Amino acid sequence: xxxxxxxxxxxxxxGDKILKAEIIKRNRILVDVDTNAILxxxxxxxxxxxxxxxxxxxxxxxxxxxxxxxxSDDKSGNIAxxxxxxxxxxxxxxxxxxxxxxxxxxxxxxxxxxxxxxxxHTNPGKLLSEGNxxxxxxxxxxxxxx
Numbered sequence: 001x002x003x004x005x006x007x008x009x010x011x012x013x014x015g016d017k018i019l020k021a022e023i024i025k026r027n028r029i030l031v032d033v034d035t036n037a038i039l040x041x042x043x044x045x046x047x048x049x050x051x052x053x054x055x056x057x058x059x060x061x062x063x064x065x066x067x068x069x070x071x072s073d074d075k076s077g078n079i080a081x082x083x084x085x086x087x088x089x090x091x092x093x094x095x096x097x098x099x100x101x102x103x104x105x106x107x108x109x110x111x112x113x114x115x116x117x118x119x120x121h122t123n124p125g126k127l128l129s130e131g132n133x134x135x136x137x138x139x140x141x142x143x144x145x146x
Contacts, residue, residue: 001049001073003029006080013044028079035084038069039094042082045071046099051080053100058110060142065091065116088144092117113140 001009006029007021017037024030033041045051051071058067069082086093095118096103107118108127115138118124133139 001076001078003027003078006049006073006078007031009049010041010044014041017041024081027077028081030081030083032083032085035086035093038082038084038096039098042069042071042096042099045080045082049073053096053102054079056096056103056106056110058114058116058140060114060140062144064088065114067093067110067116069096086116090117091115092119094119095121097122112138114138115141 003023007023010031011018011021014033014037017034019032019034021029021031042053046053051073054070054072056067056069058065063085065086065088067084067086071080071082072078073080084093091114093116095107097107097118098120104123105127107121108124110116111118111124112127112129
């Protein structure tokens with residue numbers, strides 16, 4: 001699917017749940033979305049327009065906890081980065097494990113490193129932290145008060 005066509009389709013389908021959509025590189029599209037729409041958008045990408053879930057990544061910034069969900073249109077080589085920003089206080093979002101088994105480990109890792117809660121995660125057990133750091137310590141969180 002062409003990048004412009006992708007932006008038109010996702011914007012038409014989700015309206016004001018799409019906060020911004022833009023082509024940022026030759027084969028990459030960045031779409032800022034309302035966090036409450038993540039499951040619907042992920043399902044649409046996978047089931048309706050046949051994008052493949054690749055992985056997710058997170059970082060802690062002054063704006064909050066940012067998650068990028070990476071999806072691929074393998075036919076065209078285009079990558080769609082679905083971007084959400086969670087608040088510093090009580091960062092939580094629906095788990096994509098409800099849609100993709102492949103989201104299991106990365107969401108568990110993001111929870112342990114950042115303290116992001118993935119609601120309705122199908123297997124929320126510890127992955128990395130057991131015996132490595134104290135409960136409630138999130139080593140990738142930053143202190144922005146300095």
